[in-house]
Each structure stands twice: as C-alpha cells, then as structure tokens.
Amino acid sequence: MAEVWQRIFDFSDYGELLGLVHNSLLAGAALGLVGGLVSWFVMMRDLPFAVHGISELSFAGASGALLLGANVVAGSLVGSLLAAAVIGGLGSRARDRNSIIGVLMPFGLGLGVLFLSLYQGRSANKFGLLTGQIVAIDDPQLAWLLATGAVVVVALLVMWRPLAFASTDPELAAARGVPVALLSPLFMLVLGLAVAISIQVIGALLVLSVICTPAAAAMRVTSSPRLVPLLSMGFGVVSVVGGILLALGSDVPISPYVTTISFLIYLVCRAIGPRVTAARVGAGRLRASRLPAR
Amino acid sequence: MSAVLELRDAALGYDGRVLWSGLDLDVEPGEFVAVLGANGSGKTSLLRAVLGLQPLTSGTLRVGGRPARRGDRAIGYVPQQRRLEPTTPMRAKDVVRQGLDGHRWGIGRPGRVGWDQVARALEAVEATSYADVPVGVLSGGEQQRVRIAQALVADPSLLLCDEPLLSLDLASQRTVTTLVDRRRREHGSGVLFVTHEINPVLPYVDRVLYLAGGRFSVGTVEEVLTSGTLSDLYDAPIEVVRTGGRILVAGIPDTPDNAHHHEHHHDHRGQVQEAAHG
Numbered sequence: 001m002a003e004v005w006q007r008i009f010d011f012s013d014y015g016e017l018l019g020l021v022h023n024s025l026l027a028g029a030a031l032g033l034v035g036g037l038v039s040w041f042v043m044m045r046d047l048p049f050a051v052h053g054i055s056e057l058s059f060a061g062a063s064g065a066l067l068l069g070a071n072v073v074a075g076s077l078v079g080s081l082l083a084a085a086v087i088g089g090l091g092s093r094a095r096d097r098n099s100i101i102g103v104l105m106p107f108g109l110g111l112g113v114l115f116l117s118l119y120q121g122r123s124a125n126k127f128g129l130l131t132g133q134i135v136a137i138d139d140p141q142l143a144w145l146l147a148t149g150a151v152v153v154v155a156l157l158v159m160w161r162p163l164a165f166a167s168t169d170p171e172l173a174a175a176r177g178v179p180v181a182l183l184s185p186l187f188m189l190v191l192g193l194a195v196a197i198s199i200q201v202i203g204a205l206l207v208l209s210v211i212c213t214p215a216a217a218a219m220r221v222t223s224s225p226r227l228v229p230l231l232s233m234g235f236g237v238v239s240v241v242g243g244i245l246l247a248l249g250s251d252v253p254i255s256p257y258v259t260t261i262s263f264l265i266y267l268v269c270r271a272i273g274p275r276v277t278a279a280r281v282g283a284g285r286l287r288a289s290r291l292p293a294r
Numbered sequence: 295m296s297a298v299l300e301l302r303d304a305a306l307g308y309d310g311r312v313l314w315s316g317l318d319l320d321v322e323p324g325e326f327v328a329v330l331g332a333n334g335s336g337k338t339s340l341l342r343a344v345l346g347l348q349p350l351t352s353g354t355l356r357v358g359g360r361p362a363r364r365g366d367r368a369i370g371y372v373p374q375q376r377r378l379e380p381t382t383p384m385r386a387k388d389v390v391r392q393g394l395d396g397h398r399w400g401i402g403r404p405g406r407v408g409w410d411q412v413a414r415a416l417e418a419v420e421a422t423s424y425a426d427v428p429v430g431v432l433s434g435g436e437q438q439r440v441r442i443a444q445a446l447v448a449d450p451s452l453l454l455c456d457e458p459l460l461s462l463d464l465a466s467q468r469t470v471t472t473l474v475d476r477r478r479r480e481h482g483s484g485v486l487f488v489t490h491e492i493n494p495v496l497p498y499v500d501r502v503l504y505l506a507g508g509r510f511s512v513g514t515v516e517e518v519l520t521s522g523t524l525s526d527l528y529d530a531p532i533e534v535v536r537t538g539g540r541i542l543v544a545g546i547p548d549t550p551d552n553a554h555h556h557e558h559h560h561d562h563r564g565q566v567q568e569a570a571h572g
Contacts, residue, residue, distance in 0.1 A: 043383070277431065
C-alpha cells in the first residue's frame with residue numbers, strides 16, 4: 001500500500017524536477033486560463049458533448065501526425081478544426097448537433113487507435129495523447145500552445161458581448177442585430193483551437209475537466225457575468241498547475257491529479273452554491289416585500 | 295410628428311407563397327396597434343421585416359423615417375416568454391444591460407456601462423427589487439418584466455411585442471399590458487403588439503391590423519372585429535360577439551396553416567379558456 005502511495009505522491013528531488021517541467025507549467029497555466037474562459041461559453045451554449053466530440057477527432061489528428069512524424073500540435077489542430085467545422089456547419093439545432101457528434105466521436109477515436117497501432121515509436125507518446133503527458137514540452141511545442149491560446153483569448157474577447165447575448169437568448173439577440181448565425185460556427189472554431197491545446201496537456205479523454213468543469217463550478221456560486229469567467233479561469237489554473245505540481249516525481253500521468261482537483265472544486269462549489277443563491281434571492285425578495293404593494 | 299413605422303404597398307412572402315401584399319400602415323407616436331390573425335398569416339414575419347431580418351418582397355418599410363435595418367436602436371423588442379435556464383449566469387440587471395450594449399463587439403469598459411440607465415429601466419417595470427437576483431430563478435412573469443426593461447433601456451421610439459403574453463398567468467398578462475401602455479403614454483413610443491388574443495389588450499388598442507389568408511384589414515376594433523369584416527377576410531361565416539366588455543370570435547375556418555392552432559388560438563371562448571391555454 002505504502003508503495004502504491006509513493007508511486008502516486010513522491011516529492012523527493014522536488015526542486016530539481018521543478019526546473020525540468022518549467023515548460024509544462026507554463027503550458028498548464030495557459031491551458032487553465034484558456035480552458036476556464038472557454039468553458040463559460042461552453043456551459044452557456046450547452047456544448048459539453050461537442051467538446052468531447054471535438055477532442056476525439058483532435059486525438060485522431062494528433063496520432064496521425066505522430067505516425068507521419070509531423071508536428072503533433074499541428075495534427076491535433078487540424079483534427080479539432082475539422083470536427084468543429086463539421087459540427088458547427090451541420091448542427092445548428094441541439095438535436096442535430098448531438099447526433100452528429102455521436103456519429104463523429106467513435107469514428108475519430110477509431111482512426112486515432114488505428115494510427116497509434118501503426119506507430120512504431122515510444123509507447124509513452126501513444127498513451128499520452130489519450131490521457132495526458134507530463135513529458136517535458138519542448139520549446140517549439142510550447143510556442144505553438146501559447147500562440148494558439150492567445151488566438152483563442154483574443155477571439156473570445158472580441159466576440160464577448162454579442163456571443164454572451166446570443167448564448168443567453170439567440171432569438172432576442174438576433175432581433176437586436178447580433179449576427180447569431182455567424183457567431184455560432186465561429187465559436188465552434190475557437191472551441192476547436194482550445195480543445196487542440198488541451199489534448200497536449202490533459203489528453204483527449206479528459207478535456208472536459210478543463211473545458212467544462214471550471215465554469216460549471218463557478219456558475220454554482222455566482223451569477224455575475226464578470227465573476228463567473230474570472231473564477232472559472234482561476235479554477236482552471238489551480239486544477240492544471242496544481243495537477244502538474246502534484247504529479248511531479250510520481251510515475252502516474254498528470255491527468256488524474258488535474259481531474260481530481262477540478263472535480264473537488266466543483267463539489268465544494270456545488271455544496272455551498274445553494275446557500276449563496278438563497279442568500280441573494282432572499283435579500284432581493286426581502287427588499288421587494290418592503291416596497292409598497294401595488 | 296411623423297409616423298414611427300411606415301409601410302407602403304408592402305408585400306411579404308417566401309417559397310413563392312404570398313403572406314400579405316398591398317399593406318399600407320402608419321404607426322403614429324404613442325399609438326397602440328394590435329396585430330391579429332391566424333398562425334401562418336404572417337404576423338411574426340411582419341415583425342421580422344420591421345426588425346430588418348427579412349426583406350419585403352415589394353413595397354417600402356421605414357422605421358422613424360429610415361429604411362428597416364438590422365439592430366435598429368429605435369426599436370425595442372419584447373419576445374414570447376420562454377423560461378431561461380435556472381443556471382443562466384446572468385442577474386436581472388445583466389440581461390437588461392444586453393439591451394444597451396449586448397450587440398457591441400468586445401468586452402466593454404467597466405466604467406462605460408450605463409448602469410443608471412439599466413436601473414431606470416428596471417424601475418420603470420417595477421423590477422428594481424430583483425435587479426441582483428439570478429435571472430434563471432425568477433418566475434415567468436418576472437422574467438418577462440426583465441425582458442420589457444431590456445427592450446426599453448435603449449429608449450426606443452417603436453416597441454415591437456411578439457406574443458408577449460403567451461404562457462403568462464392573468465396577473466402577469468395584466469402587468470405586461472399595463473407596462474407597455476404606460477411606456478407609450480409617457481414616452482410616446484409607438485406599439486406594434488402581435489397577439490392571438492385581443493381581450494387582454496382591448497382597453498389599450500387604438501387600431502387593429504387583422505391578417506388572414508393573404509389579405510388584411512386595418513382599422514379600429516369596432517371597424518375590424520365585426521362579423522362582416524372577418525367573414526369577408528376569411529371568406530366564411532364568422533360570428534363576432536361583444537359581451538361584458540369582451541370580444542368573442544367563433545367560426546374561424548380550419549386551413550392547412552392554422553388547423554393545429556385553431557382550437558387554441560382562435561376560438562375566443564372566454565377567460566377560463568385563456569387561462570387554461572396561458
């Protein structure tokens with residue numbers, strides 16, 4: 001038992017290890033920020049299933065690149081964007097969208113498995129694409145990740161208000177002149193980019209813990225459209241960076257640490273959420289009852 | 295003052311089918327015009343045309359003297375009540391704010407938000423007390439007040455209401471109609487109010503536009519809602535009965551367009567019936 005425990009948590013030579021994963025930490029922090037930001041819109045637009053679907057095709061793209069000896073990040077970007085384009089282009093209604101995702105997802109996963117079984121290289125690389133890897137991210141890879149993350153953040157900041165409006169009430173937003181039909185596929189592409197960077201750190205199967213859970217947790221404790229994304233980004237960074245720090249030295253991939261932290265944050269928010277909401281509603285109603293009746 | 299909405303010889307249709315044509319209508323400042331008619335008669339399409347979302351097939355449409363265009367700030371739009379998700383990450387005041395700057399690109403500078411305008415709009419619909427409450431936990435009637443505040447916050451000269459009373463209880467229906475009426479009296483906004491049920495708005499209506507079977511009739515309630523006019527429009531015998539300050543219409547024929555909705559929407563059988571369908 002103690003042996004297993006030591007495989008999960010091992011902090012000997014910690015300082016030395018920390019220097020080695022410098023790039024991973026940077027990538028993790030960036031992913032936490034980007035994931036937290038994107039997940040607010042993912043929750044508002046009810047797209048968690050799309051996130052999962054895109055990530056499987058992103059996995060296929062990455063493993064294809066691995067097989068061909070091409071840039072893995074570029075491969076997962078291509079897979080992600082293709083999936084996002086198909087889902088965004090064909091599935092504007094939720095029901096269509098979900099069935100398209102349901103069809104795409106196993107196909108992507110199957111392709112990925114095919115590419116990986118043909119791949120002759122290191123087996124750690126194979127597993128890493130599905131469940132995350134702590135292997136030191138090299139400089140060019142980090143540059144790719146950071147650049148893609150920056151594109152996602154800038155695109156979201158530009159689309160911010162109309163996208164939020166279109167996500168709360170598409171019909172009303174359209175009536176106010178918001179280009180709803182344009183924003184929907186555009187957001188899908190941005191989501192595709194965000195998923196592609198997540199794959200590199202957390203793995204295709206676990207993307208939702210970074211692009212969904214943080215905002216789901218934040219939405220439990222506040223309804224402020226400024227606070228939710230900020231909290232969500234905070235949760236994202238804590239989950240990913242915290243996960244990497246805990247995983248250091250152990251021979252377990254980082255993803256179980258990330259997903260566990262992310263899940264614990266959600267549990268805590270869920271537990272205290274009803275009390276926060278009740279307090280707010282209660283305060284509002286109390287003031288209402290003091291107003292003269294009409 | 296000139297009309298806030300002007301339609302001249304307007305026609306609208308799609309897929310080769312004409313919804314209505316030859317429509318002339320002026321909505322004056324402060325005027326309350328109810329739009330009635332069967333489902334599929336082009337009521338909602340009329341609103342879409344005014345909002346600049348659908349071009350007319352022919353004729354002209356001007357809002358405040360300018361051609362219709364998407365996102366016209368002169369128009370406030372109140373949609374049908376639909377429940378917002380309970381977890382919608384917005385407070386009532388955030389939803390109202392979307393009426394001011396929800397269409398603008400970027401995140402908006404915090405200091406530039408017109409929160410005082412938002413507060414005034416919430417006050418106008420008597421929703422100040424739940425400004426900070428998450429909008430998803432409000433009741434249907436409260437959410438609809440918030441939507442009216444959103445429509446009013448940019449100070450529109452024309453208010454478009456698309457069946458805003460559907461799925462509201464009678465008390466909330468009364469609140470909505472009173473708020474719309476107050477707006478046009480105090481600020482002179484013209485009102486185009488699409489509804490399948492005339493009675494809730496009867497005390498306020500100046501004129502009625504009745505659309506049916508590709509044709510239409512415009513005039514006061516007394517002129518349009520008569521057995522003669524409606525029988526003529528539908529080309530079938532229609533009975534209009536006025537009783538106790540209410541108007542009941544019977545005998546509207548089933549057409550492919552309104553067969554499904556006929557029972558619910560066009561047999562105006564009184565208060566109990568309305569509440570049941572409300």
